[in-house]
Amino acid sequence: MKTGRVAIEGLRIPVHSLNTLVVGSGAAALNAAVSLHDRGQRDIAVVTEDFEGGTSFNAGSDKQTYYKLSLAGGATDSPRAMAEDLFRGGCMHGDIALCEAQGSAAAFYHLVGLGVPFPHDRWGGYASYKTDHDPHQRATSAGPLTSRMMVQALAAELRRKRIRVFGGHPVVGLLTADEGGAKRVIGALALDRNRSRGKQPAFVLFNAVNVVLGTGGPAGIYAASVYPESQTGSHGLAFEIGAAGQNLTESQFGLASLAFRWNLSGTYQQVIPRYFSTDRNGGDEREFLNEHFPDMGRLATAIFLKGYQWPFDPRKVADHGSSLIDILVYRETVVKGRRAYLDFRRNPSGGGTFGDFSLDRIGPEARSYLEKSGALQSTPIERLRKMNPPAIEIYRSHGIDLAAGPLEIAICAQHNNGGFKGGIWWESNIAHLFPVGEVNGSHGVYRPGGSALNSGQVGSLRAAQYIAARYGGKPLSKSEFLAATGDRIREKISLARQMIAGAAAGAGTGKKARRELRERMSRYGAHIRDPKTIGREAGKAWAQLARLKRSLQVKSAADLAEGFKTLDLCLTHAVYLEAIKEYLAKGGASRGSYLVLDPAGALPCPGLGGEWAFALAAPESFVNKKIMEIAIDEKGRVPTEWVDIRPIPPDEAWFETVWDDFRNDRIIR
Numbered sequence: 001m002k003t004g005r006v007a008i009e010g011l012r013i014p015v016h017s018l019n020t021l022v023v024g025s026g027a028a029a030l031n032a033a034v035s036l037h038d039r040g041q042r043d044i045a046v047v048t049e050d051f052e053g054g055t056s057f058n059a060g061s062d063k064q065t066y067y068k069l070s071l072a073g074g075a076t077d078s079p080r081a082m083a084e085d086l087f088r089g090g091c092m093h094g095d096i097a098l099c100e101a102q103g104s105a106a107a108f109y110h111l112v113g114l115g116v117p118f119p120h121d122r123w124g125g126y127a128s129y130k131t132d133h134d135p136h137q138r139a140t141s142a143g144p145l146t147s148r149m150m151v152q153a154l155a156a157e158l159r160r161k162r163i164r165v166f167g168g169h170p171v172v173g174l175l176t177a178d179e180g181g182a183k184r185v186i187g188a189l190a191l192d193r194n195r196s197r198g199k200q201p202a203f204v205l206f207n208a209v210n211v212v213l214g215t216g217g218p219a220g221i222y223a224a225s226v227y228p229e230s231q232t233g234s235h236g237l238a239f240e241i242g243a244a245g246q247n248l249t250e251s252q253f254g255l256a257s258l259a260f261r262w263n264l265s266g267t268y269q270q271v272i273p274r275y276f277s278t279d280r281n282g283g284d285e286r287e288f289l290n291e292h293f294p295d296m297g298r299l300a301t302a303i304f305l306k307g308y309q310w311p312f313d314p315r316k317v318a319d320h321g322s323s324l325i326d327i328l329v330y331r332e333t334v335v336k337g338r339r340a341y342l343d344f345r346r347n348p349s350g351g352g353t354f355g356d357f358s359l360d361r362i363g364p365e366a367r368s369y370l371e372k373s374g375a376l377q378s379t380p381i382e383r384l385r386k387m388n389p390p391a392i393e394i395y396r397s398h399g400i401d402l403a404a405g406p407l408e409i410a411i412c413a414q415h416n417n418g419g420f421k422g423g424i425w426w427e428s429n430i431a432h433l434f435p436v437g438e439v440n441g442s443h444g445v446y447r448p449g450g451s452a453l454n455s456g457q458v459g460s461l462r463a464a465q466y467i468a469a470r471y472g473g474k475p476l477s478k479s480e481f482l483a484a485t486g487d488r489i490r491e492k493i494s495l496a497r498q499m500i501a502g503a504a505a506g507a508g509t510g511k512k513a514r515r516e517l518r519e520r521m522s523r524y525g526a527h528i529r530d531p532k533t534i535g536r537e538a539g540k541a542w543a544q545l546a547r548l549k550r551s552l553q554v555k556s557a558a559d560l561a562e563g564f565k566t567l568d569l570c571l572t573h574a575v576y577l578e579a580i581k582e583y584l585a586k587g588g589a590s591r592g593s594y595l596v597l598d599p600a601g602a603l604p605c606p607g608l609g610g611e612w613a614f615a616l617a618a619p620e621s622f623v624n625k626k627i628m629e630i631a632i633d634e635k636g637r638v639p640t641e642w643v644d645i646r647p648i649p650p651d652e653a654w655f656e657t658v659w660d661d662f663r664n665d666r667i668i669r
C-alpha cells in the first residue's frame, strides 16, 4: 500500500493506494482479508467504522448455529443434497446454492483450523443437530457466541498476518469510474473519526483495484431490532453507485427482548414463560394471549414450539400455531400501544373453562422434550435453570435478573435474507465490487438456521479466490484516480460542509430523522405489510430523504459520520419500501417472515378483526417463480426487474475434464 496526499477543496486528504480494500470487520469481511492474504494478495487493508462493532461480534442466541455439510460418522450427505435444501427455500439462485454447499466443508474446517471451538468427538467427528428448514442435521454450534468466536479467531489471524486495519474509519462513499460504458468501483472515501473535529472533517481516500463490501445487514432502518446497536449497515453506499439489490423483501423477524437485545428463541420459550401486557404506565395487566387460544393446553404448546419455530412464519399461524403469538404481540404493542412482557417467574395462568397451567396439559412433543431434559420443575425460571443456565447468565451479565422481574419484548428485525446481487464469485453488477456476508443477498425466502454464517464464509472465500486469480495488479495512478473521482469527492465534501454549517442549531435533527424512518419501517415494512399503505409510506420515505439532503445538520465534524449514516439509512429504507411496494403490486402474498394483509384471505384466529385477514403466497405465483432485482439508475429512478431463478447446475465433476480445465486456468473466470 502506498500513501500520499492530495489537496481538494482546501482539505489535505491522505490517499492510500492498494489492490483490495475490505470494508467492515465482521466474520465475512475478516475472512475475505485472511483468504486474500493466504492466496498471495498482500496489498490489502481492512477499513471499519468499529473493529468490535457489527453483528458477528455482538450477536448470538441460546445456541448460535453454524450450518454446514454433515461431516460426522455415517452421515449420508452431499454438497448437491445441501444445495437442493438451500434452493428449496425459494427464490435462491441454484448456482449460488451449489457454491455455498460445495464450499461449506472448506470454510468450516478453515475456522476449525483457526481455533474456533466447534465440538467434535474422540474420532474427530463434528457432531451436528437439526435446525429449522434442515432435513439433514447439518447444524453445529460453538455456543451462544459462535459468531463472536469466529471474529476473534479471524482477527487473531489478521494480526499474525500483519494486515493493516483502519479502525474508526466509516466509509461514506464508494468511488467509481466508467469502463466501456459500465461502472467499476475504484475506491472509497472514509472519515477518520478521531481526527474530525470542530469544523474540520478528516477525510481519507482509498484508491483500490477492488472493494470487498462486508458491512452487514441493514440493521439501522428498524425501530424494533434485535441486531446489536453497533450494527446499522451501509447499504446506501452501494445503492448510490447503482449496485442492484435482490430479494430485499425477505427478512426474518421474531420475538426479542428490548432492554438487552437478544433473541427469545430455544429454551427461553421451551420452558413456557408467561406472556402479559400492561398499559404504558404499567397498569391494567392482562394475559393477552388467552382470549385468542381455545385452552391452556394449546397456548402452552404454542409457546413451547416457538422455541424452535422462532422467526415469524405466516405458515405457522393457522390452527393456533406458534406464529400467532407474534401477531398478537405486534397487535398489543404496535397497534394498541401497550407494553408486552415475558415473565419467567410464573407459569401462564388461565382459570375457568380456559384451564390452569399444568405440564400434563401440554402437547406430547413438548411434554416428552421437557421430561427428557429433566425439566419438569414448577416454574419457568426453574426449568430454564435446569435446561440452560448460560441463558440466564447472559442476561445477568447485562444487569438483568430473569428470576426477579419480567422482560419487555417486541417483534424485532433479525436478519436480511436479501441484499446485493452477486455472481458465483460474489462480484456485484458493479465490476470489482464484492458484497460478502449479510450485505450479499444470496438467500431466498426461507433458509436453514445457521446458513447465514456459512454463506458469509464461503462467499468471502470465493471473492478472495477470484480477486487473487483475476484482479491482481496495481491501482490507478493518483492523478488518474482523482480525474475519475474528483467530482464525487467534491460533492461529498460539500455535503459535509453543509451539514456542519448549521452546527449547534442542528443538534438532534439526525436522531429525530432516524426515529422517523425506523418507526416507518417497523410499522409498515417489517413483518406486517399492507398493500393499502405501502405506496404512501414509500412516498414519505423519498420525501424525507430529499428533505434531509437539504437540511440535515450535525453539531460538529466529529458527528459527520452520524450525519452520513442517517442519510445512508434513509436512502436504504426508501429502497426497501420501494421493493415491498413492487412485491405487493405484483400480487405478492404472505410468505417467509411477513404477513400481507388481504381482506379476501383467512383470519389468523377467530375473534381477530377482519383487518387481520391474510393469504399465503401460492407456490406457483409470479413472485415465487422469479427474483426481484432493484437498483437506482442514473436518473435517480428505482426500476425493478423480475429475473428467472437460475437452476442448480448439473454435475461437472468428471475428473479428467475438471483437471484439464483446472490446469488450463478455465475455472476461475
Ligand SMILES: Cc1cc2nc3c(=O)[nH]c(=O)nc-3n(C[C@H](O)[C@H](O)[C@H](O)COP(=O)(O)OP(=O)(O)OC[C@H]3O[C@@H](n4cnc5c(N)ncnc54)[C@H](O)[C@@H]3O)c2cc1C
Binding pocket: 023, 024, 025, 026, 027, 028, 029, 047, 048, 049, 050, 051, 052, 053, 054, 055, 056, 057, 059, 060, 061, 063, 064, 065, 066, 067, 147, 169, 170, 171, 172, 214, 215, 216, 217, 226, 227, 228, 230, 231, 232, 233, 234, 262, 263, 414, 415, 436, 437, 438, 439, 449, 450, 451, 452, 453, 454, 456
Ligand atoms: C440476534 C441474532 C442472532 C443470530 N443468530 C444467527 C445464527 O444462529 N446463525 C446464523 O447463521 N446467523 C445468525 N445471525 C445472523 C448473522 O449473525 C449475521 O448475518 C452475520 O454475523 C453478519 O456478518 P457480516 O460479517 O456480514 O456482518 P457484521 O458482522 O454485521 O459486520 C459488519 C461490519 O461492517 C462494519 N461497517 C458497517 N458499515 C460500515 C461503513 N460504512 N464503513 C466501515 N465499516 C462499516 C461494522 O462496523 C461491522 O464491523 C443472527 C443475527 C442476530 C442479530
